[in-house]
Amino acid sequence: MLTNTRLVHGQHDHSRCVDAALSRAEDLCQKKNAKLTPTRATVLSILWQSHRPLGAYQVQGRLSKITGKAIAPPTVYRAIEFLLRLGLIHRLPSLNAYIGCPFPNSEHSNLFMICIECGCVAEIADASLNTRLQTACDKTNFKLHSQNIELFGVCPQCSVPTINEDISHV
Ligand SMILES: [Zn+2]
Numbered sequence: 001m002l003t004n005t006r007l008v009h010g011q012h013d014h015s016r017c018v019d020a021a022l023s024r025a026e027d028l029c030q031k032k033n034a035k036l037t038p039t040r041a042t043v044l045s046i047l048w049q050s051h052r053p054l055g056a057y058q059v060q061g062r063l064s065k066i067t068g069k070a071i072a073p074p075t076v077y078r079a080i081e082f083l084l085r086l087g088l089i090h091r092l093p094s095l096n097a098y099i100g101c102p103f104p105n106s107e108h109s110n111l112f113m114i115c116i117e118c119g120c121v122a123e124i125a126d127a128s129l130n131t132r133l134q135t136a137c138d139k140t141n142f143k144l145h146s147q148n149i150e151l152f153g154v155c156p157q158c159s160v161p162t163i164n165e166d167i168s169h170v
């Protein structure tokens with residue numbers, strides 16, 4: 001099983017996440033003969049600014065701020081399309097938002113744990129889960145084309161009561 005849950009749900013130096021995402025992207029682009037243009041790289045780093053997904057409009061706003069120029073929506077969508085195609089980011093359908101992938105170029109379950117309190121999203125890839133889903137589809141003659149599993153709940157950070165909350169109950 002691959003997951004970034006410990007990182008997403010724990011205190012860490014997030015600048016390392018951003019750096020790691022950019023270097024993974026460079027490696028993958030080199031392997032796939034694709035070009036990580038400055039705009040594409042900036043959009044990726046915007047999506048890695050936190051472990052919370054962003055909508056296209058939010059990406060557009062941040063890109064305009066960073067570049068100091070008005071950015072047209074097609075520019076943002078083209079960059080997002082490119083990153084999606086390479087598997088460097090994912091689209092969360094229910095939120096219509098995008099999140100960076102912590103392990104592109106590996107087997108995927110497209111399974112996301114979304115915290116309803118803080119909005120953080122962690123990803124899990126589990127080969128045995130994929131096998132079970134494929135078996136269920138085979139048994140029912142359902143031709144599986146794509147898979148997207150969104151779990152909503154409360155992350156470990158948000159489920160720990162804060163000291164202030166304890167005092168207010170006394
Ligand atoms: Zn991080």
Ligand SMILES: [Zn+2]
Nearest residue numbers: 101102103123
């Ligand atoms: Zn992923």
Ligand SMILES: [Zn+2]
Nearest residue numbers: 115118155158
């Ligand atoms: Zn949370």
